[in-house]
Protein backbone atom coordinates (compact mmCIF):
# COMPACT_ATOMS: atom_id res chain seq x y z
CA UNK A 1 0.00 0.00 0.00
CA UNK A 2 1.19 3.53 -0.69
CA UNK A 3 0.74 5.62 2.45
CA UNK A 4 2.51 8.78 1.28
CA UNK A 5 0.82 12.08 2.04
CA UNK A 6 -2.05 10.66 4.10
CA UNK A 7 -2.98 11.89 7.59
CA UNK A 8 -1.74 9.27 10.07
CA UNK A 9 -3.18 8.47 13.53
CA UNK A 10 -2.14 5.80 16.02
CA UNK A 11 -4.11 3.80 18.58
CA UNK A 12 -3.90 0.59 20.61
CA UNK A 13 -7.23 -0.90 19.52
CA UNK A 14 -9.10 0.14 16.38
CA UNK A 15 -12.72 -1.05 16.39
CA UNK A 16 -14.56 -1.05 13.05
CA UNK A 17 -18.30 -0.57 13.61
CA UNK A 18 -20.32 1.29 16.25
CA UNK A 19 -23.07 -1.30 16.55
CA UNK A 20 -24.01 -2.87 19.86
CA UNK A 21 -21.04 -5.26 19.75
CA UNK A 22 -18.48 -2.57 18.90
CA UNK A 23 -19.95 -0.33 21.61
CA UNK A 24 -19.85 -3.13 24.21
CA UNK A 25 -16.21 -3.99 23.44
CA UNK A 26 -15.26 -0.30 23.41
CA UNK A 27 -17.00 0.26 26.72
CA UNK A 28 -15.25 -2.66 28.41
CA UNK A 29 -11.78 -1.81 27.09
CA UNK A 30 -12.13 1.91 27.71
CA UNK A 31 -13.44 1.37 31.24
CA UNK A 32 -11.18 -1.40 32.43
CA UNK A 33 -7.84 -0.77 30.77
CA UNK A 34 -5.31 1.88 29.93
CA UNK A 35 -5.45 0.96 26.25
CA UNK A 36 -6.34 3.68 23.78
CA UNK A 37 -9.46 2.78 21.78
CA UNK A 38 -10.50 4.33 18.46
CA UNK A 39 -13.91 3.42 17.07
CA UNK A 40 -14.46 3.96 13.35
CA UNK A 41 -18.06 4.15 12.08
CA UNK A 42 -19.31 4.86 8.55
CA UNK A 43 -22.59 6.44 9.60
CA UNK A 44 -22.93 9.73 11.45
CA UNK A 45 -24.35 8.06 14.56
CA UNK A 46 -24.01 4.79 16.48
CA UNK A 47 -26.31 1.79 16.07
CA UNK A 48 -27.62 2.87 12.67
CA UNK A 49 -28.05 -0.67 11.30
CA UNK A 50 -29.01 -4.02 12.89
CA UNK A 51 -28.47 -2.72 16.40
CA UNK A 52 -31.48 -0.39 16.07
CA UNK A 53 -33.36 -2.32 13.40
CA UNK A 54 -34.41 -5.49 15.19
CA UNK A 55 -37.22 -7.05 17.20
CA UNK A 56 -35.90 -5.54 20.41
CA UNK A 57 -36.28 -8.64 22.57
CA UNK A 58 -33.78 -9.64 25.23
CA UNK A 59 -34.13 -13.36 24.71
CA UNK A 60 -33.65 -15.85 27.48
CA UNK A 61 -31.69 -18.73 25.92
CA UNK A 62 -34.34 -21.49 26.16
CA UNK A 63 -34.45 -22.07 22.40
CA UNK A 64 -30.67 -22.23 21.84
CA UNK A 65 -29.29 -25.74 21.59
CA UNK A 66 -26.24 -25.60 23.91
CA UNK A 67 -24.35 -28.15 21.83
CA UNK A 68 -24.70 -26.09 18.64
CA UNK A 69 -24.70 -22.56 20.03
CA UNK A 70 -22.57 -22.86 23.12
CA UNK A 71 -21.03 -19.37 23.19
CA UNK A 72 -24.23 -17.56 22.15
CA UNK A 73 -26.34 -19.28 24.80
CA UNK A 74 -23.79 -18.48 27.52
CA UNK A 75 -23.50 -14.89 26.31
CA UNK A 76 -27.29 -14.45 26.29
CA UNK A 77 -27.65 -15.90 29.77
CA UNK A 78 -24.84 -13.84 31.29
CA UNK A 79 -25.91 -10.59 29.62
CA UNK A 80 -29.49 -10.54 30.90
CA UNK A 81 -28.69 -9.20 34.42
CA UNK A 82 -26.18 -6.73 32.92
CA UNK A 83 -28.80 -5.10 30.66
CA UNK A 84 -31.29 -5.14 33.52
CA UNK A 85 -28.87 -3.25 35.75
CA UNK A 86 -27.99 -0.81 32.99
CA UNK A 87 -31.67 -0.04 32.34
CA UNK A 88 -32.31 0.53 36.03
CA UNK A 89 -29.25 2.76 36.58
CA UNK A 90 -29.77 4.88 33.43
CA UNK A 91 -33.58 4.90 33.21
CA UNK A 92 -33.71 3.04 29.88
CA UNK A 93 -36.89 1.18 28.80
CA UNK A 94 -37.31 -2.29 30.32
CA UNK A 95 -40.62 -3.88 29.38
CA UNK A 96 -40.65 -7.43 30.77
CA UNK A 97 -43.60 -8.97 28.92
CA UNK A 98 -42.44 -12.58 28.59
CA UNK A 99 -42.52 -14.74 25.47
CA UNK A 100 -44.90 -17.57 24.63
CA UNK A 101 -43.44 -19.88 22.02
CA UNK A 102 -46.48 -21.62 20.59
CA UNK A 103 -46.42 -25.22 19.33
CA UNK A 104 -48.77 -25.47 16.37
CA UNK A 105 -48.52 -29.27 15.96
CA UNK A 106 -46.96 -32.43 17.38
CA UNK A 107 -43.49 -31.52 16.14
CA UNK A 108 -43.79 -28.16 17.89
CA UNK A 109 -44.75 -29.93 21.14
CA UNK A 110 -41.57 -32.03 20.92
CA UNK A 111 -39.53 -28.86 20.41
CA UNK A 112 -40.94 -27.16 23.49
CA UNK A 113 -40.06 -30.22 25.58
CA UNK A 114 -36.49 -29.82 24.32
CA UNK A 115 -36.61 -26.12 25.20
CA UNK A 116 -37.12 -27.09 28.85
CA UNK A 117 -33.86 -29.07 28.73
CA UNK A 118 -31.98 -26.35 26.82
CA UNK A 119 -33.17 -23.70 29.29
CA UNK A 120 -31.72 -25.53 32.29
CA UNK A 121 -28.52 -26.49 30.46
CA UNK A 122 -28.07 -22.84 29.47
CA UNK A 123 -28.30 -21.66 33.07
CA UNK A 124 -31.91 -20.49 33.30
CA UNK A 125 -33.63 -20.93 36.65
CA UNK A 126 -36.49 -23.43 36.71
CA UNK A 127 -38.79 -20.68 37.99
CA UNK A 128 -38.22 -18.62 34.86
CA UNK A 129 -40.30 -20.82 32.59
CA UNK A 130 -43.31 -23.12 32.31
CA UNK A 131 -44.49 -25.57 29.70
CA UNK A 132 -48.20 -24.92 29.16
CA UNK A 133 -50.66 -27.39 27.68
CA UNK A 134 -53.45 -26.30 25.35
CA UNK A 135 -55.98 -25.41 28.06
CA UNK A 136 -53.40 -23.62 30.25
CA UNK A 137 -52.34 -21.62 27.21
CA UNK A 138 -55.98 -20.73 26.44
CA UNK A 139 -56.26 -19.30 29.95
CA UNK A 140 -53.09 -17.20 29.57
CA UNK A 141 -53.70 -15.96 25.99
CA UNK A 142 -57.27 -16.67 24.86
CA UNK A 143 -56.77 -15.26 21.36
CA UNK A 144 -53.83 -17.58 20.51
CA UNK A 145 -54.54 -20.93 18.82
CA UNK A 146 -51.97 -23.65 19.53
CA UNK A 147 -51.43 -27.10 21.01
CA UNK A 148 -49.27 -25.87 23.89
CA UNK A 149 -46.52 -23.34 24.55
CA UNK A 150 -43.20 -22.69 26.22
CA UNK A 151 -43.59 -19.67 28.51
CA UNK A 152 -40.36 -17.77 29.14
CA UNK A 153 -41.34 -15.21 31.74
CA UNK A 154 -38.30 -12.95 31.70
CA UNK A 155 -38.05 -12.13 27.99
CA UNK A 156 -37.94 -8.34 27.93
CA UNK A 157 -38.53 -5.69 25.25
CA UNK A 158 -35.92 -2.94 25.10
CA UNK A 159 -34.33 -0.46 22.73
CA UNK A 160 -30.96 -1.93 21.70
CA UNK A 161 -30.22 1.29 19.79
CA UNK A 162 -30.49 3.26 23.05
CA UNK A 163 -28.21 0.76 24.78
CA UNK A 164 -25.62 1.19 22.01
CA UNK A 165 -25.61 4.98 22.28
CA UNK A 166 -25.56 4.93 26.09
CA UNK A 167 -22.52 2.62 26.16
CA UNK A 168 -20.66 5.00 23.87
CA UNK A 169 -21.65 8.06 25.94
CA UNK A 170 -20.22 6.33 28.97
CA UNK A 171 -17.10 5.18 27.11
CA UNK A 172 -16.32 8.63 25.69
CA UNK A 173 -15.92 9.90 29.20
CA UNK A 174 -13.16 7.32 29.55
CA UNK A 175 -11.14 8.99 26.78
CA UNK A 176 -12.08 7.03 23.72
CA UNK A 177 -11.99 8.45 20.19
CA UNK A 178 -15.01 7.94 17.96
CA UNK A 179 -14.65 8.69 14.26
CA UNK A 180 -18.15 8.99 12.74
CA UNK A 181 -18.69 9.32 8.99
CA UNK A 182 -15.47 7.37 8.26
CA UNK A 183 -15.46 4.12 6.30
CA UNK A 184 -12.67 1.56 6.46
CA UNK A 185 -11.85 0.68 2.86
CA UNK A 186 -8.58 -1.25 3.22
CA UNK A 187 -6.87 -3.27 5.94
CA UNK A 188 -3.24 -4.30 6.08
CA UNK A 189 -3.50 -6.95 8.81
CA UNK A 190 0.25 -7.53 9.20
CA UNK A 191 1.05 -3.90 10.06
CA UNK A 192 -2.34 -3.09 11.61
CA UNK A 193 -3.04 -0.30 9.15
CA UNK A 194 -6.50 0.84 8.13
CA UNK A 195 -7.22 3.15 5.22
CA UNK A 196 -10.25 5.22 6.03
CA UNK A 197 -12.35 7.41 3.76
CA UNK A 198 -14.68 10.17 4.89
CA UNK A 199 -17.93 11.20 3.20
CA UNK A 200 -16.09 13.83 1.13
CA UNK A 201 -13.77 11.14 -0.30
CA UNK A 202 -10.70 12.20 1.69
CA UNK A 203 -8.59 9.29 2.92
CA UNK A 204 -6.42 8.89 6.00
CA UNK A 205 -4.53 6.18 7.89
CA UNK A 206 -5.09 4.65 11.27
CA UNK A 207 -2.37 2.42 12.68
CA UNK A 208 -3.35 0.05 15.47
CA UNK A 209 -1.74 -2.70 17.51
CA UNK A 210 -5.03 -4.53 17.24
CA UNK A 211 -7.77 -4.15 14.59
CA UNK A 212 -11.19 -5.49 15.60
CA UNK A 213 -13.67 -5.95 12.78
CA UNK A 214 -17.23 -5.94 14.17
CA UNK A 215 -18.78 -4.27 11.15
CA UNK A 216 -21.95 -6.39 10.87
CA UNK A 217 -23.05 -6.44 7.23
CA UNK A 218 -19.54 -5.72 5.95
CA UNK A 219 -17.63 -7.97 8.34
CA UNK A 220 -17.08 -10.76 5.81
CA UNK A 221 -15.98 -8.33 3.09
CA UNK A 222 -13.40 -6.73 5.41
CA UNK A 223 -12.21 -10.15 6.61
CA UNK A 224 -11.69 -11.23 3.02
CA UNK A 225 -9.75 -8.01 2.30
CA UNK A 226 -7.53 -9.09 5.21
CA UNK A 227 -6.97 -12.44 3.48
CA UNK A 228 -9.16 -14.71 5.68
CA UNK A 229 -12.60 -16.37 5.63
CA UNK A 230 -12.33 -17.06 1.89
CA UNK A 231 -14.49 -20.19 2.20
CA UNK A 232 -17.56 -18.26 3.28
CA UNK A 233 -20.25 -16.33 1.40
CA UNK A 234 -22.84 -14.09 2.96
CA UNK A 235 -26.57 -13.87 2.27
CA UNK A 236 -28.50 -10.84 3.46
CA UNK A 237 -32.08 -11.34 4.67
CA UNK A 238 -34.29 -8.32 5.15
CA UNK A 239 -36.78 -8.48 7.99
CA UNK A 240 -39.88 -6.32 7.46
CA UNK A 241 -42.42 -5.55 10.17
CA UNK A 242 -45.99 -4.22 10.29
CA UNK A 243 -47.36 -2.14 13.13
CA UNK A 244 -50.54 -3.53 14.70
CA UNK A 245 -53.30 -0.96 15.20
CA UNK A 246 -56.70 -1.22 16.88
CA UNK A 247 -59.25 -3.91 16.11
CA UNK A 248 -57.85 -7.20 17.40
CA UNK A 249 -60.15 -8.65 20.05
CA UNK A 250 -58.18 -9.55 23.22
CA UNK A 251 -54.74 -8.54 21.86
CA UNK A 252 -51.95 -10.66 23.41
CA UNK A 253 -50.10 -9.17 26.34
CA UNK A 254 -47.00 -11.32 25.74
CA UNK A 255 -44.70 -11.78 22.76
CA UNK A 256 -46.05 -14.68 20.70
CA UNK A 257 -43.58 -16.70 18.63
CA UNK A 258 -44.36 -19.97 16.91
CA UNK A 259 -41.85 -22.82 17.01
CA UNK A 260 -39.79 -22.47 13.81
CA UNK A 261 -40.28 -25.27 11.31
CA UNK A 262 -36.85 -24.93 9.68
CA UNK A 263 -34.39 -24.17 12.44
CA UNK A 264 -31.46 -24.76 10.05
CA UNK A 265 -32.52 -21.72 7.98
CA UNK A 266 -32.82 -18.12 9.18
CA UNK A 267 -36.56 -18.16 8.46
CA UNK A 268 -38.57 -17.74 11.63
CA UNK A 269 -42.29 -17.52 11.20
CA UNK A 270 -43.30 -13.92 11.95
CA UNK A 271 -43.94 -13.14 15.61
CA UNK A 272 -46.37 -10.87 17.43
CA UNK A 273 -44.09 -8.62 19.49
CA UNK A 274 -44.68 -5.95 22.06
CA UNK A 275 -42.18 -3.11 21.68
CA UNK A 276 -40.41 -1.41 24.57
CA UNK A 277 -43.00 1.41 24.40
CA UNK A 278 -45.94 -1.03 24.62
CA UNK A 279 -46.92 -0.84 20.92
CA UNK A 280 -47.29 -4.09 18.96
CA UNK A 281 -45.84 -5.25 15.65
CA UNK A 282 -45.74 -8.42 13.59
CA UNK A 283 -42.63 -9.58 11.75
CA UNK A 284 -39.92 -9.95 10.72
CA UNK A 285 -39.91 -11.60 7.33
CA UNK A 286 -36.63 -12.90 5.87
CA UNK A 287 -36.41 -11.75 2.24
CA UNK A 288 -33.12 -12.20 0.39
CA UNK A 289 -31.68 -8.81 -0.66
CA UNK A 290 -28.57 -8.02 -2.66
CA UNK A 291 -26.54 -6.08 -0.09
CA UNK A 292 -26.25 -5.28 3.62
CA UNK A 293 -28.16 -1.98 3.45
CA UNK A 294 -30.98 -2.75 1.00
CA UNK A 295 -33.78 -1.30 3.09
CA UNK A 296 -37.13 -0.50 1.48
CA UNK A 297 -37.29 2.80 -0.44
CA UNK A 298 -37.48 5.81 1.85
CA UNK A 299 -36.58 3.82 4.98
CA UNK A 300 -33.75 5.81 6.54
CA UNK A 301 -31.18 8.12 5.05
CA UNK A 302 -28.28 5.70 5.18
CA UNK A 303 -25.52 4.92 2.74
CA UNK A 304 -26.14 2.41 -0.01
CA UNK A 305 -23.09 0.20 0.57
CA UNK A 306 -21.88 -2.75 -1.47
CA UNK A 307 -23.92 -5.26 -3.46
CA UNK A 308 -22.60 -8.73 -2.78
CA UNK A 309 -25.29 -11.22 -3.68
CA UNK A 310 -23.17 -12.31 -6.64
CA UNK A 311 -19.76 -12.13 -4.96
CA UNK A 312 -17.39 -15.13 -4.63
CA UNK A 313 -17.31 -17.90 -3.59
CA UNK A 314 -20.39 -18.96 -5.58
CA UNK A 315 -20.62 -22.61 -4.59
CA UNK A 316 -22.22 -22.24 -1.10
CA UNK A 317 -24.92 -19.99 -2.57
CA UNK A 318 -25.45 -22.10 -5.69
CA UNK A 319 -26.05 -25.16 -3.49
CA UNK A 320 -28.71 -23.32 -1.53
CA UNK A 321 -30.41 -21.86 -4.57
CA UNK A 322 -30.64 -25.37 -6.07
CA UNK A 323 -32.54 -26.54 -3.00
CA UNK A 324 -36.30 -26.55 -3.69
CA UNK A 325 -37.32 -26.18 -0.07
CA UNK A 326 -35.09 -23.14 0.33
CA UNK A 327 -36.50 -21.58 -2.83
CA UNK A 328 -40.07 -22.10 -1.74
CA UNK A 329 -39.31 -20.54 1.67
CA UNK A 330 -37.72 -17.55 -0.06
CA UNK A 331 -40.83 -17.08 -2.20
CA UNK A 332 -43.10 -17.19 0.84
CA UNK A 333 -40.94 -14.64 2.67
CA UNK A 334 -41.00 -12.26 -0.29
CA UNK A 335 -44.75 -12.51 -0.57
CA UNK A 336 -45.23 -11.55 3.05
CA UNK A 337 -42.73 -8.70 2.69
CA UNK A 338 -44.68 -7.09 -0.13
CA UNK A 339 -48.24 -8.07 0.78
CA UNK A 340 -50.02 -7.08 3.96
CA UNK A 341 -52.68 -9.76 3.34
CA UNK A 342 -50.05 -12.48 3.10
CA UNK A 343 -48.43 -11.31 6.34
CA UNK A 344 -51.84 -11.32 8.07
CA UNK A 345 -52.47 -14.88 6.80
CA UNK A 346 -49.20 -16.10 8.27
CA UNK A 347 -49.98 -14.54 11.65
CA UNK A 348 -53.48 -16.08 11.58
CA UNK A 349 -51.84 -19.51 12.00
CA UNK A 350 -51.40 -18.69 15.68
CA UNK A 351 -53.59 -15.58 16.04
CA UNK A 352 -56.76 -16.40 14.09
CA UNK A 353 -58.36 -13.02 14.82
CA UNK A 354 -55.65 -11.12 12.89
CA UNK A 355 -56.89 -9.18 9.87
CA UNK A 356 -54.97 -7.25 7.22
CA UNK A 357 -56.89 -4.08 8.28
CA UNK A 358 -55.21 -4.17 11.70
CA UNK A 359 -51.74 -3.97 10.12
CA UNK A 360 -51.59 -0.21 9.77
CA UNK A 361 -48.13 0.90 8.63
CA UNK A 362 -44.72 -0.60 8.08
CA UNK A 363 -42.24 -0.80 10.96
CA UNK A 364 -38.49 -0.30 10.65
CA UNK A 365 -36.84 -3.03 8.57
CA UNK A 366 -33.54 -4.66 9.56
CA UNK A 367 -31.13 -6.92 7.70
CA UNK A 368 -29.50 -10.15 8.94
CA UNK A 369 -26.21 -11.19 7.45
CA UNK A 370 -25.96 -14.98 7.42
CA UNK A 371 -22.77 -16.79 6.53
CA UNK A 372 -22.96 -19.88 4.34
CA UNK A 373 -20.29 -22.41 3.51
CA UNK A 374 -20.36 -25.76 1.71
CA UNK A 375 -22.38 -27.33 4.55
CA UNK A 376 -25.07 -24.64 4.49
CA UNK A 377 -25.80 -21.91 7.05
CA UNK A 378 -23.14 -21.41 9.72
CA UNK A 379 -24.99 -21.87 13.05
CA UNK A 380 -23.16 -19.41 15.30
CA UNK A 381 -20.87 -16.40 15.20
CA UNK A 382 -17.26 -17.22 14.36
CA UNK A 383 -14.02 -15.39 15.01
CA UNK A 384 -10.94 -15.34 12.76
CA UNK A 385 -7.48 -13.86 13.38
CA UNK A 386 -4.93 -12.71 10.82
CA UNK A 387 -1.82 -10.74 11.76
CA UNK A 388 -3.00 -7.89 13.97
CA UNK A 389 -6.62 -8.21 12.83
CA UNK A 390 -9.47 -10.04 14.56
CA UNK A 391 -12.83 -10.53 12.81
CA UNK A 392 -16.26 -11.39 14.22
CA UNK A 393 -18.49 -12.88 11.51
CA UNK A 394 -22.10 -14.08 11.44
CA UNK A 395 -23.02 -12.12 14.57
CA UNK A 396 -26.80 -12.57 14.28
CA UNK A 397 -29.73 -12.96 16.65
CA UNK A 398 -29.66 -13.05 19.63
CA UNK A 399 -26.49 -11.03 19.17
CA UNK A 400 -27.92 -7.87 20.70
CA UNK A 401 -29.06 -9.81 23.79
CA UNK A 402 -25.62 -11.31 24.34
CA UNK A 403 -23.44 -8.33 23.37
CA UNK A 404 -21.88 -7.43 26.78
CA UNK A 405 -20.82 -10.99 27.59
CA UNK A 406 -19.80 -11.70 23.99
CA UNK A 407 -17.66 -8.54 24.18
CA UNK A 408 -15.88 -10.04 27.22
CA UNK A 409 -15.37 -13.24 25.21
CA UNK A 410 -13.83 -11.24 22.32
CA UNK A 411 -11.52 -9.30 24.64
CA UNK A 412 -10.43 -12.55 26.27
CA UNK A 413 -9.52 -13.93 22.83
CA UNK A 414 -7.64 -10.74 21.96
CA UNK A 415 -5.65 -11.14 25.17
CA UNK A 416 -4.91 -14.82 24.55
CA UNK A 417 -3.72 -14.19 21.01
CA UNK A 418 -1.46 -11.38 22.22
CA UNK A 419 -3.30 -8.69 20.23
CA UNK A 420 -3.91 -6.70 23.38
CA UNK A 421 -1.67 -6.57 26.37
CA UNK A 422 -3.70 -8.27 29.13
CA UNK A 423 -1.43 -6.64 31.72
CA UNK A 424 -2.96 -3.31 30.76
CA UNK A 425 -6.47 -4.57 31.64
CA UNK A 426 -7.58 -3.76 35.17
CA UNK A 427 -10.55 -6.02 35.71
CA UNK A 428 -10.71 -5.76 39.46
CA UNK A 429 -11.06 -1.99 39.72
CA UNK A 430 -14.15 0.18 39.17
CA UNK A 431 -16.43 -2.84 39.50
CA UNK A 432 -19.55 -0.92 40.27
CA UNK A 433 -19.21 1.42 37.35
CA UNK A 434 -22.09 0.29 35.22
CA UNK A 435 -23.07 -3.32 35.36
CA UNK A 436 -22.97 -3.76 39.09
CA UNK A 437 -21.10 -7.00 38.69
CA UNK A 438 -17.50 -8.00 38.97
CA UNK A 439 -16.08 -7.85 35.47
CA UNK A 440 -13.35 -10.38 36.21
CA UNK A 441 -16.13 -12.85 37.01
CA UNK A 442 -17.82 -12.08 33.69
CA UNK A 443 -14.55 -12.80 31.89
CA UNK A 444 -14.06 -16.08 33.70
CA UNK A 445 -17.64 -17.24 32.96
CA UNK A 446 -17.03 -16.48 29.28
CA UNK A 447 -14.08 -18.85 29.33
CA UNK A 448 -11.04 -16.79 30.35
Ligand SMILES: Cc1cc2nc3c(=O)[nH]c(=O)nc-3n(C[C@H](O)[C@H](O)[C@H](O)COP(=O)(O)OP(=O)(O)OC[C@H]3O[C@@H](n4cnc5c(N)ncnc54)[C@H](O)[C@@H]3O)c2cc1C
Nearest residue numbers: 017019020021042051054055057184216239398399400401
Ligand atom coordinates in the same frame (compact mmCIF):
# COMPACT_ATOMS: atom_id res chain seq x y z
C1 LIG B 1 -34.63 -8.16 11.75
C2 LIG B 1 -33.74 -8.45 12.92
C3 LIG B 1 -34.28 -8.78 14.16
C4 LIG B 1 -33.44 -9.05 15.24
N1 LIG B 1 -33.99 -9.25 16.48
C5 LIG B 1 -33.18 -9.43 17.54
C6 LIG B 1 -33.73 -9.55 18.85
O1 LIG B 1 -34.93 -9.42 19.07
N2 LIG B 1 -32.88 -9.79 19.89
C7 LIG B 1 -31.52 -9.92 19.69
O2 LIG B 1 -30.81 -10.15 20.66
N3 LIG B 1 -30.97 -9.77 18.47
C8 LIG B 1 -31.77 -9.51 17.40
N4 LIG B 1 -31.23 -9.33 16.15
C9 LIG B 1 -29.76 -9.46 15.99
C10 LIG B 1 -29.03 -8.21 16.46
O3 LIG B 1 -29.73 -7.05 16.06
C11 LIG B 1 -27.61 -8.22 15.88
O4 LIG B 1 -26.99 -9.45 16.24
C12 LIG B 1 -26.75 -7.09 16.42
O5 LIG B 1 -27.41 -5.86 16.35
C13 LIG B 1 -25.45 -7.03 15.63
O6 LIG B 1 -24.69 -5.96 16.14
P1 LIG B 1 -23.33 -5.56 15.48
O7 LIG B 1 -22.73 -4.50 16.34
O8 LIG B 1 -22.53 -6.78 15.20
O9 LIG B 1 -23.71 -5.02 14.00
P2 LIG B 1 -24.36 -3.66 13.48
O10 LIG B 1 -25.39 -3.13 14.38
O11 LIG B 1 -24.74 -3.91 12.06
O12 LIG B 1 -23.13 -2.65 13.52
C14 LIG B 1 -22.07 -2.70 12.59
C15 LIG B 1 -21.65 -1.25 12.31
O13 LIG B 1 -20.50 -1.28 11.49
C16 LIG B 1 -20.55 -0.17 10.61
N5 LIG B 1 -19.71 -0.45 9.45
C17 LIG B 1 -19.90 -1.40 8.51
N6 LIG B 1 -18.91 -1.38 7.61
C18 LIG B 1 -18.05 -0.40 8.00
C19 LIG B 1 -16.84 0.09 7.45
N7 LIG B 1 -16.30 -0.44 6.34
N8 LIG B 1 -16.21 1.11 8.09
C20 LIG B 1 -16.75 1.65 9.23
N9 LIG B 1 -17.92 1.22 9.79
C21 LIG B 1 -18.55 0.19 9.17
C22 LIG B 1 -22.03 -0.10 10.25
O14 LIG B 1 -22.38 1.20 9.77
C23 LIG B 1 -22.70 -0.46 11.56
O15 LIG B 1 -23.06 0.67 12.32
C24 LIG B 1 -32.03 -9.03 15.07
C25 LIG B 1 -31.48 -8.67 13.83
C26 LIG B 1 -32.32 -8.36 12.77
C27 LIG B 1 -31.72 -7.93 11.47
